Each structure stands twice: as C-alpha cells, then as structure tokens.
Amino acid sequence: MGRIDARRYLRRWESLLVLFLLVVLAYNITQVSNFLTAQNQANLFQLSIEKAIVALIMTFVIISGEIDLSVASMMALSAAVVARLNESRMEHVLAIVVALAVGLGLGALNGFFVANVGINSLAVTLAGYIGYRGLAQVFIEDNSVGGFPGWFTRLGQKGIIGPITFSIILFFIMAAVAGVILHYSGFGRRVYTVGSNARVAIFSGVPVARTRIIIFATSGLVSAIAGILYAARLGAVRSSTAQGFELDIITIVLLGGVSIFGGVGSMVGVLLSIFLVLNLRNGMTIAGITGNTQTGVIGLLLILSVLIPNLVSRAQGRFRRTPVEPQFQAPRPETVQSAG
Amino acid sequence: MKRRTFILSAAVGPFAPAILASVATAQSPEAGSGGAAAPGQEVNMMLLPKFLGIAVFDQANQGAQEAHAELENPGKLDFVGPTAENSVAGQIEFVTNAPAGGYNVVMLSNNSGDQIAPAAIAADEAGTKVVTWDSPIPGAEGESLFVAQVDFDETGTVMAEMARSILGEDGGKFAILSATPDAANQNAWIASMEEALATDEYANLELLEVVYGDDQSEKSYEQALALVDKHPDMELIMAPTTVGIVAAAKALQDEGLCDSIKVSGLGLPDEMSSYLENGCSPEFALWSFVDLGYLTYHASYALATGAIEGVEGDTFEAGRLGTYTIEADPTRPDTGALRIVMGPFSVYNADNPGV
Numbered sequence: 015m016g017r018i019d020a021r022r023y024l025r026r027w028e029s030l031l032v033l034f035l036l037v038v039l040a041y042n043i044t045q046v047s048n049f050l051t052a053q054n055q056a057n058l059f060q061l062s063i064e065k066a067i068v069a070l071i072m073t074f075v076i077i078s079g080e081i082d083l084s085v086a087s088m089m090a091l092s093a094a095v096v097a098r099l100n101e102s103r104m105e106h107v108l109a110i111v112v113a114l115a116v117g118l119g120l121g122a123l124n125g126f127f128v129a130n131v132g133i134n135s136l137a138v139t140l141a142g143y144i145g146y147r148g149l150a151q152v153f154i155e156d157n158s159v160g161g162f163p164g165w166f167t168r169l170g171q172k173g174i175i176g177p178i179t180f181s182i183i184l185f186f187i188m189a190a191v192a193g194v195i196l197h198y199s200g201f202g203r204r205v206y207t208v209g210s211n212a213r214v215a216i217f218s219g220v221p222v223a224r225t226r227i228i229i230f231a232t233s234g235l236v237s238a239i240a241g242i243l244y245a246a247r248l249g250a251v252r253s254s255t256a257q258g259f260e261l262d263i264i265t266i267v268l269l270g271g272v273s274i275f276g277g278v279g280s281m282v283g284v285l286l287s288i289f290l291v292l293n294l295r296n297g298m299t300i301a302g303i304t305g306n307t308q309t310g311v312i313g314l315l316l317i318l319s320v321l322i323p324n325l326v327s328r329a330q331g332r333f334r335r336t337p338v339e340p341q342f343q344a345p346r347p348e349t350v351q352s353a354g
Numbered sequence: 355m356k357r358r359t360f361i362l363s364a365a366v367g368p369f370a371p372a373i374l375a376s377v378a379t380a381q382s383p384e385a386g387s388g389g390a391a392a393p394g395q396e397v398n399m400m401l402l403p404k405f406l407g408i409a410v411f412d413q414a415n416q417g418a419q420e421a422h423a424e425l426e427n428p429g430k431l432d433f434v435g436p437t438a439e440n441s442v443a444g445q446i447e448f449v450t451n452a453p454a455g456g457y458n459v460v461m462l463s464n465n466s467g468d469q470i471a472p473a474a475i476a477a478d479e480a481g482t483k484v485v486t487w488d489s490p491i492p493g494a495e496g497e498s499l500f501v502a503q504v505d506f507d508e509t510g511t512v513m514a515e516m517a518r519s520i521l522g523e524d525g526g527k528f529a530i531l532s533a534t535p536d537a538a539n540q541n542a543w544i545a546s547m548e549e550a551l552a553t554d555e556y557a558n559l560e561l562l563e564v565v566y567g568d569d570q571s572e573k574s575y576e577q578a579l580a581l582v583d584k585h586p587d588m589e590l591i592m593a594p595t596t597v598g599i600v601a602a603a604k605a606l607q608d609e610g611l612c613d614s615i616k617v618s619g620l621g622l623p624d625e626m627s628s629y630l631e632n633g634c635s636p637e638f639a640l641w642s643f644v645d646l647g648y649l650t651y652h653a654s655y656a657l658a659t660g661a662i663e664g665v666e667g668d669t670f671e672a673g674r675l676g677t678y679t680i681e682a683d684p685t686r687p688d689t690g691a692l693r694i695v696m697g698p699f700s701v702y703n704a705d706n707p708g709v
Contacts, residue, residue: 048454053480057454061447156566158467158535171472248442248469252535254568257439295447300455302432304406305444309437 020278023323027271031286038290042297049300056177058296060247063181064089064240065259066288069266070185070192071236073284074229076267077196079209079276080128080135082233084120084142086259087150089241090251092117094150096242097159097251106163114238120146121234125227135230143260151253160250170246181243188236193281205229209276265312266291269319291315390671391652391661396429399654400457401647402448404465404489404537404569406435409622410596410643411463414487417647418461424673425655429458438570442466442536449473453480459654463488467536471495483657483664487650488643489539490683494691498657498664499680501650502695503641506539506685510546512699513592514556516618516637520590525558528590529581531598531619533569542685543594562588567598574601582611593619599638603629623708630707637703641696649675649696666692 042049059066068085075082092113099109120142127138169180196202204225207215215222245251270287272279291312298308401418403411415433422431436444445466450473452460460477464470464486474484474496483498484491490500504512517528530547532540544564551559562585567574578591578601591606593599599621606612612634621638629635652672655661662668668680675696683691702708 046454047456051454054451054454057450061443061450156535160468248446248466249472250467250469250536252442254439296451296454299447299451302400302430302434302455304434305436305440306406 023326024271024278024280024283027323028280028283028286031269031271031283031290035286035290035293038293038297042293042300046297046300049296053177054296056173056179056182058292059182059185060179062292062295063179063185064244064247064256065263065266066292067181067185067188067240067243068237068259068263069270069284069288070188070281071229071233072263072267073192073270073272073279073281074196074205075135075233076264076272076274077209077276077279078205078226078229079212080226080229081139081264081274082124082135082142082230083139083260084124084146085233085237085240085263086256087143087146088117088120088234088237089244089256089259090150090253091120091146091153092238092241093245093251093255094153094159094253096245097162098153100162101159106166110242113242114235117234117236117238117241118231119234121237122227122231124234125230128230129223129226147253147257150255154251154253156253158250158252162246162249166246167249170243170249181247184239184243189281189285193285196281201225201228206277209278211277262312265316265319269315271319271323273323274320391425391656391659393425393427395427395655395659397427397459397655397658398429398455398457399427399431399651399658400448400452400455400460401431401433401651402445402460402462403433403435404463404533405438405441405444407438408569408597409625411435413643414463414647414650417642417644417649418651419647420644421648421651421655421673425652427655431651432457438568441534442469446470446473449477449484452477453482457482458658459483459485461650461654462486462491464491465489465534465537467538468493468495469536483654485650485654485657487646489537490686490691490693492538492541492686492689494683494686494689497691499653500683500691500693501646501653502683502693503643503646504697504699505695506542507546507549508699509543509594510548510550512639512701513543513547513594513619514550514559516639516701517559517590517592518556520616520618520636521559525556525560526589527560527562527585527587528592529562529585529588530564531574531577531581531591531593531595531602532564532566533595533598535566537569540594546685547592547594567593567595567601569595569597571597571601574598575605578602578605578617579609582606582609582615589615591615591617591619593617593621596620596622596625596640599635600625600629603634607632607634621702623702626702627707630702630704637701639699639701641699645675646696648673649678649694653678653694664692 048054095113095116096109100106124138124142127133128135173179204220207220208222208225212222266287267284268274270284401415449460462484471491471493477484478496484496485499486497487501491497530544550556551561565577567577574597591602593602599617599619603617606615617635618638620640626635626638649672656670657664662670666680666682669677672678678694680692680694683693
C-alpha cells in the first residue's frame with residue numbers, strides 16, 4: 015500500500031466516474047430531445063454554477079485534511095451584505111467589494127482558529143455555519159431583499175457569449191487556475207503535504223499554519239463570490255439563501271475521489287464529479303423527477319462514494335493478509351513532491 | 355359556433371388546433387377566441403406547486419389528473435416540485451428545464467416572487483407556456499395567464515370579516531402568520547386585508563405584526579408561540595395559509611391558550627375539524643383546490659391547443675365547472691396581467707364544518 019495505491023486508486027476512481035458520466039450522458043442524449051442544445055448545456059451549468067465554483071476551493075480544503083462547513087452560510091452572508099448595502103443606496107460595486115472583504119476576513123479568521131489556536135476545523139466552521147447564517151438573518155430578517163441595479167441581475171442571468179453567462183466563464187477560468195495551482199505549484203504540493211501528515215510537514219519545514227490560513231481565507235472569499243453571483247442570478251436575497259448547499263458541495267468533492275481524511279484527490283476527479291452531478295440533475299429534472307427523489311439519488315451517490323473506497327481498501331487489506339489501515343493511504347509528502 | 359367547432363374538430367382530429375384557432379379568429383376577430391378545446395390532443399403538462407408535501411397541492415393535482423383523463427390527453431401530466439428548503443431555486447430549475455423536457459405548459463404556483471420571471475420569459479420564448487395558479491408572478495412577465503382561486507381583493511375583506519366575527523363587535527388585536535415573504539398570493543392577501551382594516555368598517559381591528567412560517571409546520575408552530583410571548587394582548591392569529599393555520603391552532607392547543615387566543619385564516623376542513631370542535635379555530639375559509647387544479651388544467655389545455663389565444667375576452671369551457679372568461683387582472687395593474695377567477699370562498703364554522 016502507500017503511494018502507488020493512492021494514485022492507482024484515484025486513477026481507477028476517475029475511470030469509474032468517466033464511465034458513470036458516459037452512462038448518464040448516453041441516457042440524456044438519447045432520451046432528452048433538447049439535451050445537446052447550447053441553451054440546455056448552458057442551463058445545465060448555470061443552475062448549479064455557484065455550487066460548482068465553491069467545490070473548487072472545497073477540494074483544497076479537504077485535500078489539506080480539513081473541512082469547511084461554513085461555505086453556504088458565507089454565501090448567504092455575502093449575498094445579504096450586498097443586498098442590504100444596495101438597499102441603503104451604497105454604490106453597488108463598493109457593496110460587492112465590502113462583501114468580498116467580509117468573506118476574505120471571516121475565512122482568514124476560520125483559518126486562524128484552525129491553524130494558530132489549534133481547534134478542529136469541524137468545530138470552527140460549524141460555528142461559522144451557524145454564526146454567518148445568523149448574521150444574514152439579522153441583516154435580512156424575514157424579508158426578500160432585491161431591487162439590484164439592472165447590470166447586476168443581467169450579469170447573473172443573461173448570456174455573454176450566446177447563452178453562456180459570466181458565472182460559467184468565471185467557473186471555467188477558476189477551474190483551470192485551481193488545477194494548475196493544485197498540481198503544478200509549490201503551494202499545491204504543500205496542500206497535499208499538510209493533508210497527508212501535518213506532523214511530518216512541520217518537521218520538513220512546510221509552513222503549515224500559513225498554508226491553512228491561506229486555504230480558509232480563499233474558501234471564504236470564493237464562497238462570497240459564489241454568494242454574490244447567486245444573488246445576481248436570483249435577483250433577490252433571503253436569509254435562507256443557499257441553505258444546505260455545503261452538503262451538496264462536499265458531496266461533489268468526495269464523489270470526485272478526494273479523501274475525507276486528506277492528502278488524496280485531484281482536480282480532474284472533482285471536475286468529472288461536477289459534470290456527473292450536473293448532468294444527472296439536468297436529466298432528472300427534465301425527466302420530471304421531483305426534488306425529493308433527486309436529493310435521494312445524490313445522497314445515494316455520496317454513500318457509494320464513501321463506502322466503495324473503504325470497502326475496496328478493506329478487501330484488499332484482507333486479501334493481502336495485511337492489517338487494515340485506517341483508510342486508503344494518503345501519498346507521503348516526498349511522493350507528492352516528486353509527482354509535481 | 356360551439357357546435358361548428360365541435361364538428362370541425364371531430365373531422366380533422368389531430369390537426370385541430372391550428373384550424374380551430376384560425377376558425378375562431380376568423381369568426382370573432384373583435385373579442386379574441388373562444389369555445390371548447392377538442393379532447394384527445396397531445397399536450398405535455400407540468401404541474402409545479404410551491405413544493406411537495408402539502409395537502410392542498412395534492413388536491414390540485416387530483417383535479418388536474420381528473421381533467422387530464424377527461425380530455426383524453428395522450429401527453430404527460432407530471433406533478434413535480436422542489437423540496438421546501440430549496441423552493442425558490444428549485445422552481446427556477448424546473449421552469450428553466452421545462453422546454454428541454456418537452457413540456458408545452460408549466461402550471462406554476464409561484465413561490466419565487468419576480469425571481470422566477472427570467473426563467474418564465476425564457477420558457478415562453480422557447481415555446482413553453484407558463485400558466486400560474488394559486489400564486490402568480492407579481493410582474494406577470496413570462497406568464498400567459500393566472501388562474502385565481504378567488505378575487506384577491508375580496509380575500510382581505512373575507513379575512514377581516516372572520517376576524518370581526520371571532521373578536522366581536524368591540525374588535526381587538528391580532529397578528530398574521532403568513533407563508534414565505536416571496537409568496538405573491540400571501541402578500542396580495544395581506545395587502546388587501548390591510549386595505550380593509552383602513553376602512554371605518556373594521557377600524558377597531560388592530561394588526562400587530564406579520565410573521566412568516568415558510569409553510570413549514572415546525573417553523574410556523576414556533577412563530578405562533580413567539581407571537582404569543584411577544585404580544586400578551588393578542589386575541590387572534592390570522593393565518594392565510596393551510597400549513598400555518600394548523601400549526602398555529604396546534605401550538606395554542608398544546609399551550610392550553612385556546613380560551614384567550616383564537617386562530618383563523620385559510621384552512622382545509624379535513625385538517626381543521628378537531629380545532630373547530632374544541633374551539634381553537636371557530637371560523638376559517640377556503641376554496642376547493644381540486645377545482646382549482648381542474649380549472650387550471652382546462653385553461654392550460656385550451657391555451658396550448660390554440661382553442662383560445664390567451665387574450666382578454668377569451669372564453670372557454672372548463673368541463674364540469676362551466677364557462678370562464680379571461681379578464682385583465684385588476685390586482686396587478688399596469689403589468690398586462692390576465693386572469694381567470696374561479697369562484698367564491700367557502701366559510702367553515704360550527705354551522706358548516708365542511709366534513
């Protein structure tokens with residue numbers, strides 16, 4: 015086991031995702047008459063684009079061995095800040111800047127508590143999950159606040175290139191940048207190192223605390239961007255905006271083969287997972303399957319994505335008569351560094 | 355004219371819609387089109403409630419299914435909806451994807467305010483009509499037609515009348531427990547009740563506050579109790595939602611407060627019978643959601659088959675409910691909104707328990 019297995023496992027998992035994706039695509043193409051139209055393809059991304067954007071940064075968070083449960087509440091908070099400031103007649107661009115700053119600042123604060131104070135990220139971001147949503151409720155109360163400037167809602171709703179919206183373009187740019195940083199930069203290597211074994215990382219001279227703070231701060235910032243885009247797309251903000259999104263986002267990332275224990279995962283896997291989930295949702299919605307069933311199907315996928323790797327590694331362990339190791343083996347730091 | 359269209363449609367079968375429409379416009383250019391839509395034509399329908407799991411929406415589906423069978427539509431009628439927490443984004447998703455799903459009509463009980471408008475406009479442009487029922491699109495953009503259960507302006511008066519009959523001639527203080535802040539029907543009814551309260555007739559009724567239970571039982575229950583704590587002099591909770599009224603009545607019953615505080619509003623007789631008996635809710639009102647689903651289906655079918663054009667003055671046959679006419683919607687002036695009004699309220703009390 016060890017480094018080879020982790021990579022082999024990932025590659026096998028990605029192949030499985032490609033297979034799933036092909037099945038879903040085959041179904042959609044043959045059964046859904048307008049599936050391949052540009053409009054439908056744009057809709058497919060547009061209707062979940064905010065979750066897809068946050069999934070990119072969540073990949074970094076989980077590979078680094080942490081979790082961020084506060085992303086959806088942060089989306090709501092940033093949307094609420096923009097809506098309230100807009101309502102109080104602040105220049106809209108300035109309102110957006112303030113909301114982004116709030117996201118960056120609170121994200122960095124999460125990072126500080128995790129990295130410098132040493133509190134578990136589950137606990138820290140659970141506090142954020144409740145606290146940021148609470149703040150959004152204070153700002154918005156039980157209202158639905160809209161009345162955004164026309165350019166803002168057009169940005170969220172109208173296509174820039176044909177039916178392709180600003181959010182979709184931004185997502186693909188961010189995905190490319192995230193992929194390059196994760197797999198081809200020193201920072202990306204540090205993310206894997208920290209996630210594989212933080213103690214080893216510290217002894218190897220990796221700036222663990224700084225890496226974590228940067229990841230959480232970026233998570234806050236990206237969530238704020240996603241929240242603002244969501245506000246622009248819907249045209250109004252409620253305190254319940256984006257409620258429950260964190261679980262969908264984490265589902266997508268785990269389904270992409272990223273290990274919940276850290277150290278393992280790839281941007282390709284997460285992108286495949288995003289495409290799979292979006293196509294599945296699109297197909298199910300068009301086929302007239304209700305929201306409850308859709309949630310059930312996605313939930314089943316999550317269960318499988320967590321169960322299968324564990325069962326596989328357990329079976330392999332038994333087969334080789336070696337003790338079952340805690341999970342599917344993170345690559346060791348030196349491995350990952352040589353991989354880059 | 356009606357007879358002639360019937361013979362014509364029987365003769366030309368599946369090609370009826372275009373011919374019917376042209377015949378209708380040729381013969382009555384002055385007042386839109388009208389008549390009965392020929393049964394047996396293929397129209398794919400989506401019935402999209404605010405979200406699933408609410409009794410009255412199931413009843414609307416029952417009515418729509420009845421009409422679907424009656425009109426022998428070989429197309430599909432899908433009753434789909436988002437989950438309660440995801441109502442706004444979920445409704446937008448269903449409407450956005452409706453043209454790709456091959457739906458000719460989306461019958462929508464809007465829970466997304468004007469936020470759904472871009473999706474409705476896009477659907478309309480892609481050839482999928484959006485017919486609203488129960489709750490319209492406030493700005494009417496993308497909406498072909500709204501099937502109103504009752505005259506929305508009348509709702510306020512009916513609620514004010516019930517409030518006075520419960521509180522007595524001396525009046526009193528009450529609060530409103532609504533559904534969600536984006537529900538157009540709720541907002542229109544509350545506005546119309548506030549208008550009624552401003553008249554001398556109901557001057558001694560005082561509205562303390564409007565709170566929102568999001569049409570979720572638990573939240574509505576908590577909101578009702580919060581009202582009790584906040585306003586010791588409150589004597590009535592008015593809930594113009596079938597979920598809210600049950601939750602409020604249960605909250606007051608559980609706390610043993612029904613002697614001093616009553617509940618009223620819009621409720622299903624089935625769900626309210628025990629609270630009617632024990633006096634927690636001596637009077638409430640509603641209409642038939644089965645009929646609303648039935649009428650919405652007939653209107654949508656007539657529109658999709660071209661039997662009506664969907665302009666002011668169009669008349670059509672809605673099966674067992676009789677003839678209806680499309681009119682400008684006076685509750686949404688300056689939007690070009692069109693509506694059909696189904697019918698009057700049924701008020702339920704000890705004399706008319708409704709079950």
